[in-house]
Amino acid sequence: xxxxxxxxxxxxxxxxxxxxxxxxxxxxxxxxxxxxxxxxxxxxxxxxxxxxxxxxxxxxxxxxxxxxxxxxxxxxxxxxxxxxxxxxxxxxxxxxxxxxxxxxxxxxxxxxxxxxxxxxxxxxxxxxxxxxxxxxxxxxxxxxxxxxxxxxxxxxxxxxxxxxxxxxxxxxxxxxxxxxxxxxxxxxxxxxxxxxxxxxxxxxxxxxxxxxxxxxxxxxxxxxxxxxxxxxxxxxxxxxxxxxxxxxxxxxxxxxxxxxxxxxxxxxxxxxxxxxxxxxxxxxxxxxxxxxxxxxxxxxxxxxxxxxxxxxxxxxxxxxxxxxxxxxxxxxxxxxxxxxxxxxxxxxxxxxxxxxxxxxxxxxxxxxxxxxxxxxxxxxxxxxxxxxxxxxxxxxxxxxxxxxxxxxxxxxxxxxxx
Numbered sequence: 001x002x003x004x005x006x007x008x009x010x011x012x013x014x015x016x017x018x019x020x021x022x023x024x025x026x027x028x029x030x031x032x033x034x035x036x037x038x039x040x041x042x043x044x045x046x047x048x049x050x051x052x053x054x055x056x057x058x059x060x061x062x063x064x065x066x067x068x069x070x071x072x073x074x075x076x077x078x079x080x081x082x083x084x085x086x087x088x089x090x091x092x093x094x095x096x097x098x099x100x101x102x103x104x105x106x107x108x109x110x111x112x113x114x115x116x117x118x119x120x121x122x123x124x125x126x127x128x129x130x131x132x133x134x135x136x137x138x139x140x141x142x143x144x145x146x147x148x149x150x151x152x153x154x155x156x157x158x159x160x161x162x163x164x165x166x167x168x169x170x171x172x173x174x175x176x177x178x179x180x181x182x183x184x185x186x187x188x189x190x191x192x193x194x195x196x197x198x199x200x201x202x203x204x205x206x207x208x209x210x211x212x213x214x215x216x217x218x219x220x221x222x223x224x225x226x227x228x229x230x231x232x233x234x235x236x237x238x239x240x241x242x243x244x245x246x247x248x249x250x251x252x253x254x255x256x257x258x259x260x261x262x263x264x265x266x267x268x269x270x271x272x273x274x275x276x277x278x279x280x281x282x283x284x285x286x287x288x289x290x291x292x293x294x295x296x297x298x299x300x301x302x303x304x305x306x307x308x309x310x311x312x313x314x315x316x317x318x319x320x321x322x323x324x325x326x327x328x329x330x331x332x333x334x335x336x337x338x339x340x341x342x343x344x345x346x347x348x349x350x351x352x353x354x355x356x357x358x359x360x361x362x363x364x365x366x367x368x369x370x371x372x373x374x375x376x377x378x379x380x381x382x383x384x385x386x387x388x389x390x391x392x393x394x395x396x397x398x399x400x401x402x403x404x405x406x407x408x409x410x411x412x413x414x415x416x417x418x
Contacts, residue, residue, distance in 0.1 A: 003177065003188060006142055006175050006194075007191055007193065007194030007195065008194070009172040010115045010175065010195075011115065011140075011194055012170075013173050016169075016170060016173075017135075017138045017139065017140055018112055018138050020138055020169070022089040024167075025089065025135060025136050026085040026086075026136075027167065028135065028163060028169060029081045029082070029084055029132055030081070030085050031163050032081050032159075032160055032163040033081040033082050034078070035159050035160075035166075036074060036077060036128065036159055036160075037074060037078050039158075042159075043069060043152065043156060045155075046152050047149075047155070050067055050122075050124075050148060050150065050151050051068060054067055054122070054148055057148075059148070060315070060316065061316075062251050063122055063315075065250065065252045066122050066123050066253075067122040067124065067148060069125075069152060073125065077128045080128065080129055080377060081128065081383075083383065084132040084136050084400070085136070087136070089400075090110045090137065090400050090401050091110055091138050092109060092110065093109060093110045094108070094109045095108045095109060095110065102415055104410055104411070104412050105410065105411040106408060107408070107410075108406045108407070108408055108409070109406065109407065109409055110401070110405070110406055111138075111404060111406065112137055112139045112404060112405070113137075113196050113197050113403055113404065113405050114139065114140070115139070115141075115142065115194055115195050115196050116134055116140070116141050116142070116195070116196065116198075116385075116403065117141075117142045117144065117197070117198045117216065118130050118141060118142070118143050118200075118201065119144045119185060119199075119200045119206065120144070120145055120146065120200070120201040121145070121149070121201070121202035122146055122148035122149045123149065123201065124145075124152035124153055124156060126201055127145065127153050127156045127157060127160075127176075128160070129384065129385065130143060131160050132383050133383055133384070133398075134385075136400055137400050137403040140172070140173055141173070141174050142175050142176075142177065142195065143157070143174070143175070143176045143177065144176075144177045144188050145176065145180070146202070147180035154176060154178065157174060157176040160174055189210060189213050189214035189215065190213075190215045190216065191216060192216050195216045196217070197217050197219060198210060198214050198217070198218045199219045200218065200220070201221050201385075201386045203223065204223040204313070207220060207221060207222070219386070219393060219394060219402075220390040221386035221388055221398075222339050222340055222341050222387060222389025223313050223339050223341070224253070224256065224258070224339055224341040224342065224371075224387075225259060225311055225312065225313045225338055225339045226246070226254075226255060226257050226259070226339075226341055226342045226343060226344075226371040227259045227260070227261055227334045227337075227338060227344070228260055228261070228343075228344045228345075228346060228371065229263075229327075229330045229334065229343075229344070229347075229356065230243075230261070230262050230346045231263055231327065231345060231346060231347035231348075231352055232263040232265040232266050232326075233349045234263075234266070234270075234348065235346070235348060236266075236270055236273055239270065240273055240274050242344070242368070242369065242370050244277050244278065244280075245370045246344070246370040246371045247278065247281075248280075249372055251315060252315050254313070254341060255342050255372050255373070255374040256371070256372065257319065257370075257371050258312065258313050258318075258319060258320065260319060260321040261321075261322050261324055261330045261333055261334060262291065262323055262324070263324060263325075263326065263330075267290050267291060271291060271321070272294065272298050272300075275299075276298070276300075278300070279300060283319055284301045284303060284317060284319070285319055285320075285321055286306075286318060286320045286321065287303075287305055287320070288305055288321070289304075291322075292304060305320050305321070327352045330345075331355070331356065331359050331360055334362075335359075335360065335361050338360075338362055340362050340390075341362060341363060341364070341371075342362060342363065342366065343360045343365050344365070344367070344369060344370070344371050345366070346368055347367070347368070353367045363387065364396050364397075374396070374397060375397060376397040376398070379396075379399070381400065383399075384397045384399060385402065386398050388402070
């Protein structure tokens with residue numbers, strides 16, 4: 001199907017979606033969750049085609065993990081749809097209503113954005129998440145997934161569209177661009193006539209390609225060079241457990257910890273403890289001279305860090321480690337090299353915790369917790385459309401409210417302007 005036809009289909013169903021009532025939306029989402037589980041075998045067979053292609057192409061372990069679907073992951077995807085169905089519908093919410101001196105009642109209420117385009121890579125779970133959040137907010141969605149996940153995406157969209165037809169809702173409320181060429185992606189980025197906003201999800205290369213080439217307004221989601229600063233008052237056991245979780249629980253995700261910042265007063269005692277734990281997953285530590293000296297007698301896999309390491313999102317079992325003299329240098333280093341995603345401090349010093357929260361420039365800032373919690377499901381949004389690292393309209397995990405706009409509603413009783 002040509003892009004022009006997809007765009008026309010989306011615009012035709014936009015007015016239907018704009019006024020779809022909440023009960024109907026929730027009914028469809030619950031049915032979609034049930035049908036995804038019923039269709040799991042067909043979806044897994046499609047995913048295996050993508051996995052086999054990925055293995056032949058030599059995809060990294062991290063990328064293959066992002067691509068992989070299992071029965072459990074399909075259950076999680078379905079649960080995400082049910083979570084969204086259980087959330088309050090933001091559409092129609094009146095945010096304010098004030099009476100002017102001339103008697104006019106002027107208010108604002110939430111409305112759908114319209115047609116949302118999403119460009120993403122090998123993350124088939126995004127297909128269902130995007131549908132759930134866009135559908136609940138009365139938006140139409142056009143998806144442009146990568147070639148690596150094309151069979152998985154087609155199978156998931158087929159299940160969702162069958163659900164829509166079963167529920168007497170136009171199946172074009174969700175559409176997938178099946179042509180995975182870069183040329184088609186470039187054209188999609190310029191479909192101002194049909195698409196109201198574009199949201200890219202994926203690598204830094206993909207996101208920058210969309211930001212730099214799109215004429216459709218873009219909500220920029222970010223890559224994740226996430227830091228953890230271990231302050232001199234940190235509880236060592238807590239710090240080791242948090243870092244191990246943030247780095248190794250799932251290496252391919254954007255909220256995984258990629259960079260450590262360690263107070264110079266604890267490097268000698270703390271780093272051997274951490275290295276011993278990270279060795280369980282064979283994590284390579286790329287450190288400065290002080291870090292490497294502290295690990296000289298350990299069995300840790302170490303490499304001398306370069307300037308490039310401080311700003312790198314590895315997506316692998318690699319972590320950088322930088323020594324700093326205190327909280328001010330830590331914050332300065334993080335603000336220089338971070339991607340505005342998620343940053344954490346491990347400390348027992350209240351003043352330093354508050355300073356870190358106030359001065360670190362990121363969408364999510366943690367005290368004594370893993371960066372892995374920056375996630376729509378964990379934040380209680382049911383799912384997420386992405387994690388915005390920009391500062392306009394939406395920032396952080398983007399749930400339902402981030403997919404709405406507002407319009408003014410004005411009640412009068414015959415007023416005219418003099």
